[in-house]
Amino acid sequence: xxxxxxxxxxxxxxxxxxxxxxxxxxxxxxxxxxxxxxxxxxxxxxxxxxxxxxxxxxxxxxxxxxxxxxxxxxxxxxxxxxxxxxxxxxxxxxxxxxxxxxxxxxxxxxxxxxxxxxxxxxxxxxxxxxxxxxxxxxxxxxxxxxxxxxxxxxxxxxxxxxxxxxxxxxxxxxxxxxxxxxxxxxxxxxxxxxxxxxxxxxxxxxxxxxxxxxxxxxxxxxxxxxxxxxxxxxxxxxxxxxxxxxxxxxxxxxxxxxxxxxxxxxxxxxxxxxxxxxxxxxxxxxxxxxxxxxxxxxxxxxxxxxxxxxxxxxxxxxxxxxxxxxxxxxxxxxxxxxxxxxxxxxxxxxxxxxxxxxxxxxxxxxxxxxxxxxxxxxxxxxxxxxxxxxxxxxxxxxxxxxxxxxxxxxxxxxxxxxxxxxxxxxx
Amino acid sequence: xxxxxxxxxxxxxxxxxxxxxxxxxxxxxxxxxxxxxxxxxxxxxxxxxxxxxxxxxxxxxxxxxxxxxxxxxxxxxxxxxxxxxxxxxxxxxxxxxxxxxxxxxxxxxxxxxxxxxxxxxxxxxxxxxxxxxxxxxxxxxxxxxxxxxxxxxxxxxxxxxxxxxxxxxxxxxxxxxxxxxxxxxxxxxxxxxxxxxxxxxxxxxxxxxxxxxxxxxxxxxxxxxxxxxxxxxxxxxxxxxxxxxxxxxxxxxxxxxxxxxxxxxxxxxxxxxxxxxxxxxxxxxxxxxxxxxxxxxxxxxxxxxxxxxxxxxxxxxxxxxxxxxxxxxxxxxxxxxxxxxxxxxxxxxxxxxxxxxxxxxxxxxxxxxxxxxxxxxxxxxxxxxxxxxxxxxxxxxxxxxxxxxxxxxxxxxxxxxxxxxxxxxxxxxxxxxxxxxxxxxxxxxxxxxxxxxxxxxxxxxxxxxxxxxxxxxxxxxxxxxxxxxxxxxxxxxxxxxxxxxxxxxxxxxxxxxxxxxxxxxxxxxxxx
Numbered sequence: 001x002x003x004x005x006x007x008x009x010x011x012x013x014x015x016x017x018x019x020x021x022x023x024x025x026x027x028x029x030x031x032x033x034x035x036x037x038x039x040x041x042x043x044x045x046x047x048x049x050x051x052x053x054x055x056x057x058x059x060x061x062x063x064x065x066x067x068x069x070x071x072x073x074x075x076x077x078x079x080x081x082x083x084x085x086x087x088x089x090x091x092x093x094x095x096x097x098x099x100x101x102x103x104x105x106x107x108x109x110x111x112x113x114x115x116x117x118x119x120x121x122x123x124x125x126x127x128x129x130x131x132x133x134x135x136x137x138x139x140x141x142x143x144x145x146x147x148x149x150x151x152x153x154x155x156x157x158x159x160x161x162x163x164x165x166x167x168x169x170x171x172x173x174x175x176x177x178x179x180x181x182x183x184x185x186x187x188x189x190x191x192x193x194x195x196x197x198x199x200x201x202x203x204x205x206x207x208x209x210x211x212x213x214x215x216x217x218x219x220x221x222x223x224x225x226x227x228x229x230x231x232x233x234x235x236x237x238x239x240x241x242x243x244x245x246x247x248x249x250x251x252x253x254x255x256x257x258x259x260x261x262x263x264x265x266x267x268x269x270x271x272x273x274x275x276x277x278x279x280x281x282x283x284x285x286x287x288x289x290x291x292x293x294x295x296x297x298x299x300x301x302x303x304x305x306x307x308x309x310x311x312x313x314x315x316x317x318x319x320x321x322x323x324x325x326x327x328x329x330x331x332x333x334x335x336x337x338x339x340x341x342x343x344x345x346x347x348x349x350x351x352x353x354x355x356x357x358x359x360x361x362x363x364x365x366x367x368x369x370x371x372x373x374x375x376x377x378x379x380x381x382x383x384x385x386x387x388x389x390x391x392x393x394x395x396x397x398x399x400x401x402x403x404x405x406x407x408x409x410x411x412x413x414x415x416x417x418x419x420x421x422x423x424x425x426x427x
Numbered sequence: 428x429x430x431x432x433x434x435x436x437x438x439x440x441x442x443x444x445x446x447x448x449x450x451x452x453x454x455x456x457x458x459x460x461x462x463x464x465x466x467x468x469x470x471x472x473x474x475x476x477x478x479x480x481x482x483x484x485x486x487x488x489x490x491x492x493x494x495x496x497x498x499x500x501x502x503x504x505x506x507x508x509x510x511x512x513x514x515x516x517x518x519x520x521x522x523x524x525x526x527x528x529x530x531x532x533x534x535x536x537x538x539x540x541x542x543x544x545x546x547x548x549x550x551x552x553x554x555x556x557x558x559x560x561x562x563x564x565x566x567x568x569x570x571x572x573x574x575x576x577x578x579x580x581x582x583x584x585x586x587x588x589x590x591x592x593x594x595x596x597x598x599x600x601x602x603x604x605x606x607x608x609x610x611x612x613x614x615x616x617x618x619x620x621x622x623x624x625x626x627x628x629x630x631x632x633x634x635x636x637x638x639x640x641x642x643x644x645x646x647x648x649x650x651x652x653x654x655x656x657x658x659x660x661x662x663x664x665x666x667x668x669x670x671x672x673x674x675x676x677x678x679x680x681x682x683x684x685x686x687x688x689x690x691x692x693x694x695x696x697x698x699x700x701x702x703x704x705x706x707x708x709x710x711x712x713x714x715x716x717x718x719x720x721x722x723x724x725x726x727x728x729x730x731x732x733x734x735x736x737x738x739x740x741x742x743x744x745x746x747x748x749x750x751x752x753x754x755x756x757x758x759x760x761x762x763x764x765x766x767x768x769x770x771x772x773x774x775x776x777x778x779x780x781x782x783x784x785x786x787x788x789x790x791x792x793x794x795x796x797x798x799x800x801x802x803x804x805x806x807x808x809x810x811x812x813x814x815x816x817x818x819x820x821x822x823x824x825x826x827x828x829x830x831x832x833x834x835x836x837x838x839x840x841x842x843x844x845x846x847x848x849x850x851x852x853x854x855x856x857x858x859x860x861x862x863x864x865x866x867x868x869x870x871x872x873x874x875x876x877x878x879x880x881x882x883x884x885x886x887x888x889x890x891x892x893x894x895x896x897x898x899x900x901x902x903x904x905x906x907x908x909x910x911x912x913x914x915x916x917x918x919x920x921x922x923x924x925x926x927x928x929x930x931x932x933x934x935x936x937x938x939x940x941x942x943x944x945x946x947x948x949x950x951x952x953x954x955x
Contacts, residue, residue, distance in 0.1 A: 046938065048946060062951055124892070124910065126948045159842045160892065165899035169907050190839035256892060257942065321933040322941075328933035330722065349715040352928065356921030357914050357943065357950040365940070402937075402945040 008279050008309045010036035012422050013298055015286050015337070016317030016325065018043045020393025020411035022269045024315045025278050026102045027095070027419040033426065036279035036309050038286055038300060043323045044269065048254035049137065049228070049261025050120055051110070051412070053096065054084060055129035055405025059360030064129040064405065067116045069093075081398035083410050086373070087417045092409070095416035100132050106272050108264060109135040109236050119144065121225070121253045123161050125169030129405060134261060136230050136239045139251035143223045149176040150223040152253070153214065155184045157192040160256045161227040180217040185209035197229040198260045201238050211245035218248055228252040228260040235264060281307065285324070289314065289337055291386040313422045314386075316369075316377065317393040317415065325395040326368065333367045335395070340369045341380045343397040361403035368397030374421045375414060388425065390418040435629035439465035441798060442618055442633035444605055444647055447477035448580050449779060450639035451587035452791030452810070458594035459813060460799050460806035465597070465631065469604035469623060471876055472584045472864060475641045477784065478876075479743025481665060481690040481697050483676060484508060484516055484576040485785040488523065488548060490761060491540040492533070492682055497761045498544040501785045505576060508788060512815045514825075515583045519691055521575025521676035522556055523548075526727050527566040529681045534569040537680060541573070548573050560673050562729050575676040577692055580784055585821035585877065588863035593818075601864040601873065603629070608636070608651040614775050615651060635798045636776045642708055642744040644780035653771040656764075656778050657749035660708060662742055664717035665699030666927060669736035669884055672696040672729060679728055686724030689732070693826020695882075698725045698732060705744065713740040713926045736930055738884050739923035748781045763790045767797055775801065820861035823854045823878035844897055845890035847883020854878055855894060859903060868903055871895060871916035884931075887920045888939035892947075907952070914949040 014024045017039035028035040054068035060078055065071045069089055076085045084092065093113055100110035110132045111118075117129035118141045133141065143150050152163035163179035170177055184197055185206055200206045218224050230252055231238030242250050254261050274280045281300070284307075288299040298309040318325030318337065327336050333344045344367035345351055351364035369377050369391060376384035377391045392414040394401045401407035441457055443450045446468030454466045468474060487501035509516055525534035541548035549572045556570035557563050591597040602623040609616045618631045638656075640647040648656040671691050679687030690697045701717045718740055726733035748764050763782030779794045792808045799806065823829060830849040833841065841851045855878075859869050862877045871891055874880060880894060881887025895913045898904045904912065917939070928936045944950040 046941070056951070058950075064948075064951065122947050124896075124913075124947045126910065126952070128946065128948050157840070157842070159844065160896055162896045162900040164902070165896050165904070165909070168899055168905050169910060171906075191842045254946075256889070257938075257946075320937055322937045324934075328929040330719065330929050347715070348926075348929075352921075352925040354925075356918045356925070356940075359950045361950075362940075402940045403950065405945060407941075407945065 005305060006307045008036055008307070010034050010279060010309060010311040011313065011426055012036070012419075013038065013296065013309050013311035013314045014317060015039060015289070015298070015314060016319060016323065016393065017269075017282060018317065018319050018323055018393060018411065019047065019408055020317035020319070020415045022273070023095070023099055023412045023415035024317055024392055024419055025273055026099060027416050028422070029276055029278065030098060031419065031423050033419070033423060034277070036281070036311060037273065038281045038284055038298065038309070039318070040283050040285060040323070043319060044266040045258035045262040047262040047265065048257065048259060049134045049265065050128070050130040050254070051096070051100070051132040051408040052129070052405045053092070053113070053117075053131040053409035055117060056403060058400065058403035062359040065117065066129070068131060068409070069115065079398060083396045083399055083414050084406060087413050091416060092413040095412045096132060098416070099412050103268075106268050107234055107236065108268060111135065111138055121166070123166070123227070123253055123255050125166035131409070134235065134252070136228070136235045136252045137254070139223060139249050140225050140253060143249070143251070144174060147174055147176060148223055149221045150174070150225060151218050151221045152177065152179050152225045153217055154179070154181050154227065155192060155197070156181055157184070157187065157190055158194065158197070158227065159191065166225075166253065178221070182213045182217050185213065194227060194229050194255050194260045195232070195263060198232045201229060201231050202233065204241070207238065207241055207245060211242060214242070214248065215246050218246070223249045223251070225251050225253055227255045232260065232264055232267065286337060291388060294388070296386070296388055313388045313390065313425055315415070315418045315422065316389065316391040316395065318395055320368070320394050328364070333364065335369055338377075338385060340377050340385060342367055343370055359403065361400040365400040365402060366398055368395055368399070370397055375418045376421070390421055392418040435627065437465065437629060437631045439463060439631060439633045440802070441465070441635045441637060442467065442631050443637045443639055445639035445641055445643065446472045446584065446588075446599065446601070447475055447639065447641050448473065448584050448587070448784060448787040449477070449641070449782070449790050451584040452787050453637060453639055453779070453794050454591040454597055454599070455587040456791045456795040456808060456810050457798070458591035458597050459809040460795065460804055461595065462799065462802060462804060463595050463597050464591070465633070466588065466599045467603040467605070467620065468601055471601040471873055472588070473581055473876070475643065476743040476745060477580050477584060477641070479741050480580065480663070480784055481688055481699055482577050482580060482692045483688065483690045483784070484578040485783070486521060486574040487544050487546045488521070488541050488573045488575070489678060489683065491544055491546070494761055495544060498546065500762070500789060502544055502546050504786050504789050505574070507811050508578065508785075509576065511811065511813065512583060512586070514815070514817055515579045515586065517577045519575065519577055519675050521573045521678060522560065523571045523573060523678045523680040524556060524563060524567050524728055525569040525680035526564050527568060528727070529679070531568070533682065534680050537571055546573060560675060560677065562672055562731050563677070564728055564730055569680055571680070575678070577676065577690055578784065579692075579824055581824040581876065582821060585824065585863055586815050586818060589818040589821050590816055592863065599863050605647060605650060610652060610773070613772050615773065634775060635801055637794060637798060638776065638778040639794070641780060642746040644746060644778050648768075648778050651768070651773065651776055653768050653773065653776070653778070655766055655768065655771055656780065658780065659747040659749050660705045661745040661747055662703045662705045662711050663700035663745060664713045664721065664740060664742045665697050666718060666721055666737045667739040667741075668696045668698065668732075669738050670695065672731065672735065677728055684724065686721035687728070689725060689729060695738070695826070698722070708744055711742045711744055712922055713742050715926050718926045736932065737927040738886055738932060740927050741923050746780050765790070765793050765797065820857045820865075821863070821877070823850065823858060826879060826882070829854060829879055844893040845880040845883065847885050847890070848879035850878050850880045850890065852897060855897060868908070870912050872919050875916065881916070881920055885935060885939070886924050887916060888935065888942065891916050891920070892942065910949065910952050914952060917943050917949065
């Protein structure tokens with residue numbers, strides 16, 4: 001194989017391919033900004049498909065909140081540094097609208113952002129607050145709130161998803177919920193995997209076989225819940241066909257990550273963003289980022305050789321420890337690409353509370369980089385590292401996306417804001 | 428009309444309090460002499476020091492400078508155990524190594540000190556030591572080989588209990604805590620206990636009562652009014668690395684100090700330990716400072732320890748006999764004490780404490796000699812000659828063994844629940860059904876104690892969810908208490924990970940928290 005140097009130029013380079021990075025590319029597309037995006041897309045597969053804005057006011061209150069918009073107001077009092085407090089709510093709303101409508105145009109319809117959170121099901125049969133859900137999961141939420149008769153179905157050989165578990169944990173709140181186990185068509189023995197099931201349901205013959213099984217399992221119920229397996233590329237279509245074949249209302253519950261709803265998003269982004277003009281370099285890590293006169297130069301390499309990207313601006317959306325945007329060592333937390341200062345607890349002794357599931361969360365989870373009001377990362381003197389550099393997503397300090405149930409909210413809202421600032425810079 | 432709940436009453440020949448390896452060993456020793464017993468523990472098997480140590484079967488050489496008597500006991504006992512409990516032991520061999528900065532005089536004298544204890548100790552060249560263990564420091568200046576080995580205390584305790592249960596109608600009751608003894612006419616008449624899971628009380632009537640409470644032995648003795656047990660508590664903290672770094676046990680060739688032993692255990696290595704005097708037994712847990720000391724000291728012998736990936740840390744408490752004196756707890760005797768409490772005017776109560784994992788069998792033997800005599804039983808001890816039989820439900824604690832059983836069975840329906848350690852559904856079935864201490868609604872913690880589940884790099888964050896799901900599926904869990912079992916299990920594993928979460932483990936922790944709290948909401952469930 002011949003190695004060749006490849007050079008790209010862009011107006012914006014997005015580093016990171018999690019929700020924040022993809023949201024940034026989508027918002028840049030909307031604004032006709034020529035964008036290159038680089039990063040390992042693995043982390044998106046770990047999302048459940050639920051897009052949370054703000055589900056909890058941890059550490060102040062243990063329980064989940066109904067109205068995330070009101071929640072942001074409360075957050076402004078208690079955590080003014082929280083990234084969600086630094087963006088107008090109307091912009092956050094627009095960001096969610098633009099993001100979800102883009103997903104819909106690409107074949108994965110989402111419910112639009114509303115005034116309040118909805119309660120959605122988890123694979124353990126617990127409930128969580130979220131803002132937007134894939135339309136394949138919507139019915140579960142309404143069926144729960146109406147307490148309608150419903151059968152949760154699981155499959156022999158599919159581990160980690162037990163309909164008996166879902167029902168056991170919900171039966172007090174949802175008396176007409178019951179469980180059934182069935183065999184997936186042509187997968188009667190051994191272990192079976194959600195991804196394989198989802199792909200096989202893209203085939204009409206498999207759908208017909210499964211429909212017969214589901215009708216029998218539903219008995220008198222008109223609504224059934226399945227683990228998320230309704231197709232990989234056309235989930236809305238697969239669900240619609242299954243509903244026609246069965247005459248039932250069908251919804252999905254995400255399985256344990258990496259689950260089908262996350263893989264759907266990843267594959268859709270990887271496929272459609274290049275078609276829409278984004279230079280997407282997935283599965284690669286930026287080795288070097290230097291800022292030069294009026295822009296930046298990114299260096300990386302893949303199996304075909306080195307790649308250089310010249311870009312007028314950069315959005316750093318590299319995530320936290322899981323995605324490599326932050327690194328933890330025995331001595332402290334650092335940001336590996338630019339060695340940006342990381343706001344963090346004074347000592348490792350203070351990283352974690354005694355109890356893991358303490359609803360107040362752990363202080364290391366709020367570590368991250370600082371940005372100015374334009375979301376430009378700050379250097380050790382408290383000055384913007386470069387006028388061409390912006391940051392988005394959970395790499396930002398002063399938020400605990402896990403306890404706050406605000407991962408997608410921070411990602412989408414800050415990506416929107418960062419792209420807006422990029423546009424200002426470019427014009 | 429409300430009826431008063433009937434008080435539960437249990438009769439047994441001997442009540443053994445404390446289910447560490449010593450209590451388990453006593454249970455089997457008695458059973459081999461034809462004596463029936465009931466073993467209780469307020470938590471579970473190996474909940475104290477028996478589960479919180481290096482898993483090192485000492486050759487004795489560690490103690491030659493401070494305690495010759497213990498060194499000889501270790502040499503004798505390790506030799507016996509290698510014969511009778513070989514399934515729990517890996518004969519790794521051990522090295523003692525001195526690095527620049529260590530006392531050359533001590534290093535020089537080492538073989539001569541081993542001799543009176545009868546411990547085989549061979550000096551080898553530093554080059555040969557490096558050949559045996561390539562990760563050893565380049566700054567080595569002295570090395571010896573000794574017959575150290577490793578031992579799995581969990582399997583050892585499980586097998587002892589399983590054998591006793593098989594021999595006669597001896598039985599084991601976990602989460603049963605002693606509350607008070609009723610003493611009458613120089614004898615303990617009964618022991619009142621609480622079942623910590625159901626919060627009910629029960630009264631146990633026995634002819635003989637044995638206190639094998641380890642670090643808790645002083646507290647238990649005091650419940651019987653005995654003031655003759657006097658212990659000091661020395662806390663030790665250890666770390667578990669993601670990989671097995673050496674084939675041998677590696678000891679620092681110097682008087683015992685912090686972070687100077689690295690013990691391989693199946694697929695991992697265990698580094699430790701520190702030694703800190705503590706007063707309170709209930710709040711013992713690793714601290715960041717202890718972790719940092721262990722890593723720094725360990726790195727002097729094995730430099731890669733400074734950058735190794737650690738998956739877990741844990742602490743144990745050494746019960747030290749107070750008579751020892753001296754300023755360094757490691758210099759205190761590691762011998763054991765058997766008290767018959769005759770000076771406390773009790774004729775059916777005995778306490779065994781002190782000692783160490785390597786000498787557990789001997790401790791059990793001495794205790795059972797006393798108790799058998801008090802019961803007019805003249806059967807001699809057999810544990811030094813009777814091999815410990817294997818038992819199906821106890822085999823799952825062995826590192827690396829689960830995959831072998833699984834491949835061998837080749838059953839496509841038997842799905843792997845713990846992917847790090849390859850623990851299949853059938854292991855869970857077997858443990859829930861037959862393992863010592865098994866019960867209907869078994870906690871994830873209790874299952875993990877009887878298997879490798881949760882011991883790998885993810886520390887249970889995935890398998891905890893899968894196993895819970897499977898237990899729901901099989902009808903063992905049937906309401907939201909299953910969520911509490913999950914939460915408690917993850918909280919328990921966190922005690923081990925919170926001080927060593929950096930590097931790749933920080934990524935692991937972020938994913939785990941996203942799953943457990945962000946998705947499943949285990950940070951937001953009510954206990955009632």
